[in-house]
Amino acid sequence: MSKLAINGGQKTCTNPWPDWPIWDEKERNALLEVLQSGKWWYGEKVRQFEQAFADFQGAKFGITACNGTVALETALTSLGIGAGDEVIIPPYTFVATATSVLRVNAIPIFADILPDTLCIDPADVERNITDKTRAIIPVHLAGNVADMDALNEIAEKHNLKIIEDACHSWGSQWKGKGTGAIGDCGAFSFQASKNITSSEGGIILTDDEDLAEYARSYTNCGRRKDQPWYEHYILASNLRMTEFQAAILLAQLTRLESQTIRRQQNASILDEILSEIPSIRTIKTDPRITRRSYHFYPFRVDFDELGISRERFIQALEAEGVPASPGYTMPLYKNPLFQQPDLWLKKRCSWLCPHYGKDIDYTKVSCPVCEQVCSDTVWLPHRLLLAESEDVRKAADAIKKVCENADELK
Numbered sequence: 565m566s567k568l569a570i571n572g573g574q575k576t577c578t579n580p581w582p583d584w585p586i587w588d589e590k591e592r593n594a595l596l597e598v599l600q601s602g603k604w605w606y607g608e609k610v611r612q613f614e615q616a617f618a619d620f621q622g623a624k625f626g627i628t629a630c631n632g633t634v635a636l637e638t639a640l641t642s643l644g645i646g647a648g649d650e651v652i653i654p655p656y657t658f659v660a661t662a663t664s665v666l667r668v669n670a671i672p673i674f675a676d677i678l679p680d681t682l683c684i685d686p687a688d689v690e691r692n693i694t695d696k697t698r699a700i701i702p703v704h705l706a707g708n709v710a711d712m713d714a715l716n717e718i719a720e721k722h723n724l725k726i727i728e729d730a731c732h733s734w735g736s737q738w739k740g741k742g743t744g745a746i747g748d749c750g751a752f753s754f755q756a757s758k759n760i761t762s763s764e765g766g767i768i769l770t771d772d773e774d775l776a777e778y779a780r781s782y783t784n785c786g787r788r789k790d791q792p793w794y795e796h797y798i799l800a801s802n803l804r805m806t807e808f809q810a811a812i813l814l815a816q817l818t819r820l821e822s823q824t825i826r827r828q829q830n831a832s833i834l835d836e837i838l839s840e841i842p843s844i845r846t847i848k849t850d851p852r853i854t855r856r857s858y859h860f861y862p863f864r865v866d867f868d869e870l871g872i873s874r875e876r877f878i879q880a881l882e883a884e885g886v887p888a889s890p891g892y893t894m895p896l897y898k899n900p901l902f903q904q905p906d907l908w909l910k911k912r913c914s915w916l917c918p919h920y921g922k923d924i925d926y927t928k929v930s931c932p933v934c935e936q937v938c939s940d941t942v943w944l945p946h947r948l949l950l951a952e953s954e955d956v957r958k959a960a961d962a963i964k965k966v967c968e969n970a971d972e973l974k
């Protein structure tokens with residue numbers, strides 16, 4: 565008789581998983597308060613949230629924006645990164661890490677990731693440095709913090725800026741310091757799937773007052789503090805957050821710490837059980853990471869050893885009641901944007917424009933670790949990590965069951 569639920573066996577996880585987003589009277593009242601006040605526009609709530617979130621991550625200044633993509637773009641522009649500058653980024657990330665670089669007419673250069681952490685490999689960063697390199701954007705993948713000691717050392721040695729893509733790492737800390745406050749600045753996203761959300765939203769954190777002032781101006785039409793309303797000082801945009809978003813985020817922030825701790829505790833249950841399964845490789849948490857947020861729980865699987873595809877594995881997990889996805893299925897540079905740039909970019913400024921003064925052919929880029937990771941990694945959603953620990957244990961049992969009975973899936 566078959567054991568796997570996909571073949572008619574008993575389903576392992578029968579309790580419903582927590583929904584996301586989580587909200588209650590706090591969000592309802594906060595929204596109503598803003599609605600009834602008639603003050604809907606970029607005011608007191610935005611300021612309150614900026615300070616509260618900066619305090620939470622241990623940064624001096626917070627400047628909100630309408631999403632994480634433009635928060636990254638604002639960070640780059642505020643640091644003076646522009647046309648023809650090279651910025652080193654990992655390829656295992658959301659497209660915004662690369663497009664924010666292109667949006668300021670700079671050139672993304674891909675450095676590989678480490679197989680055990682899925683974060684950028686400092687040694688490969690160093691190998692990719694040229695006389696045009698101006699910055700590094702480490703991505704704290706799924707909340708796992710990139711090796712900031714090594715990256716800060718490289719940045720210092722080569723006079724580079726560090727912009728942390730902290731769009732997965734609300735609450736993560738490296739040696740007690742919050743992400744986004746470790747490099748020159750950091751960018752966060754509050755999009756709907758994120759661990760603290762207002763449907764869309766973003767913030768730039770920094771300890772640098774001058775950078776903060778520029779970022780404020782860039783997100784607010786080039787205005788300057790205490791200057792006349794219709795005076796504009798820099799080429800900028802309107803990237804402002806609304807009072808409604810800030811009010812929701814203030815309510816969400818009251819739960820962020822306890823939810824982060826709960827996810828971390830449940831992730832360690834998964835680590836403990838999954839690390840005993842021969843065909844599974846769990847992702848390492850560096851001991852210097854003093855708190856780790858989980859935007860998702862990634863783990864790697866030896867599908868050759870199991871003799872099944874990732875698609876089949878995920879189908880079997882879903883049948884056992886465990887939500888799972890393949891995550892990023894290709895390194896960023898394999899996207900048509902980079903492989904077929906002639907299609908759209910020829911007449912626009914990009915790495916194809918003569919200003920760069922160098923040739924770069926992304927079809928020749930190869931980051932072998934990332935390519936392997938894109939083919940063998942499975943993600944569990946962060947809402948699963950908010951469940952009762954008994955249910956999380958069952959999710960781990962379900963994964964074990966699928967691995968042990970993989971023959972049934974052939």
Ligand SMILES: Cc1ncc(COP(=O)(O)O)c(C=O)c1O
Pocket residue numbers: 631632633634657658660661703729731732752753754755764765766
């Ligand atoms: C790593 C990373 N960077 C940047 C972003 C961009 O954030 P947003 O969707 O708020 O623009 C995301 C969003 O998913 C992300 O995952």
